[in-house]
Amino acid sequence: MSIMLLQKILGCVWILFLLSLEIRGQCSKPVLSDNVVLVGTTFEEGSSKKLSCVPGYAPETGTAVVTCLGGKWNPNPQVFTCKKKSCGNPGDVPNGRYDMTGGIDFGSTITAICNEGYQLFGNAHRSCSVDGTWDGQEPRCEAVKCVPHPPIDNGRLESALMEHYDHDDVVLHVCNDDYTLFGKRETICKNGEWTEAPRCTKVQCQRLDIPDAKRVQGGSGPYGYKSTLMYECNKGFKMVSGEARIVCEENGWSSTPICKAVAIECPNPGSTNATITDGSGDPYKYGAILTYKCQAGHTLVGSTHLKCGSDGQWSSKPPTCQVDDNNLLKIILGIAGAGAGGALLFGVWYCRKKKRGKTEPHGTTAEAEEGVELKSAESSKQAEVVDPEPASGP
Known part of the structure; x- marks a missing residue:
């Protein structure tokens, strides 16, 4: 057999081998969705493979079996997806609840919380396991009780003692005679402890001696x-x-x-035609007394004494001095010889007297005295007028 013939035979065998491979076919390793696994390393034409989820996950969409046909997987393996298993509602906790803010799917943890006045017994935390169930035992919440409240000093409980008190039970306190209760009258059982108790105190304040x-x-x-x-x-x-x-x-x-x-001072009272005879001099302190008087022939109108009060004010306004009417008449009569000037002065006196008469009752002693004095004065004046001149010498 020649070499040329041998080469031809081997070439034909190679072609037949390649043809057989094309007929049989083969698929590449499939691309899978997250949390999906496929068992096996060979993917011959016509072979079927089963897809499954990783632990803690369950099928969500698609078919779990795929087949290699014509070098392609049918159906598409990526259609098959998985999701976390749910452990479902864990149920109620009597006198409590579960905190499920972290979810109830695989890997999540829930926490049991008891209501106020109840105490937790058992494990407070439970986790969602790979098989979709909650691990551990269901916890329980039991009521917390308070021991009898001890009596307070100088006081007593309003009602009889009990062996124990439940959450939110209330006891009332009263004080003994002559004692006063301070604080809240009631105490409450809270989570096995009593709230703050009141106190009974005998209150006595001393007699005070406040200077000044x-x-x-x-x-x-x-x-x-x-x-x-x-x-x-x-x-x-x-x-x-x-x-x-x-x-x-x-x-x-x-x-x-x-x-x-305190330094209480009264203001300067000011000046009038009255004269201060005692107590003058600034400053005028509390209790200071001023004494006033008038010159001869004048009458003082107002108070003779002014006193500086505790409010910093004088007891009254300063007095004034007014010429006596009788004194004015004497002056007028004394200068009657002045003629028209005397008549004018007499008119002034008369008007002054008339004005004054409006403020005094008719027929008062003062008016009577003025009448007598006027009469006397007129008599004297007449005597002076009719008095004969001295006789001339022989």
Whole structure:
């Protein structure tokens, strides 16, 4: 056999081999969706493969079996998808609940929470396992009880004691005679503990001696809770600290009034035609007294004395001096010889008297006295007029 013939034979065999491979066919390794697995490493034409989900996941869409046909997988393996298994609702926790904010699918964890007044027994956390069930045992919530409340000092419970108290049970307290209750009267059982209890205190406030002040309201004691006193400072003193009204509280008086001397001054009273004879001189302090008087022949109108009060004001306005009517008449009669000038002065006197008469009752002693004096004056004047001149010598 020649070499040329051998080569031809081998070439034919090779072609037949290639033809056989083309007829049989083969698929490449399939591309799968997330969390999907395929068992096997060979993918011959016509072979079928089963797809499955990784642990904790379950089929969601597509067919789990694919077949290699004509070098392609049928149906498309990527159509088959998986999702996390759900463990479902874990159920209710009597007197409590589950916190499921993290979900209820594979890998999630839930937490049991008891209602107020209840205590958790068992494992509070449960996880969703690969088989789609919750692991662990279901926890339980049991009521927390309070032991009997101990009596408070100087007080007692309003009702009889019980062996135990449930959550939100209430007991009431009362104080003994002469004691005052401070705080809330009731205490409540909360999560096995009692809320803060009140206290009973005997309140007594001491009698106060406030310098430079006097008590204007309230008795002389004894002073119990909420007794009230009112003080005011003496004249010339001012309250610089504390309150005028004080109340007896749990820890004593609400405040202590303090009175201090203050420099009270009255303003300059001003000047009039009256003369200050005593007490003049600035400044005019509280209690200062001014004395006024008039010159002879004048009458003082107003108060003779002015006193500087605790409010910084004078007791009255300064007085004035007014010429006496009788004195004015004498002056007029004394210069009657002046003729028209005397008549004018007499007219002034008469008008003054008439004006004054409007403010005095008719027929008063003052008016009668003025009439007598006027009559006397007129008689004297007449005597002077008719008095004969001295006789001339021989």
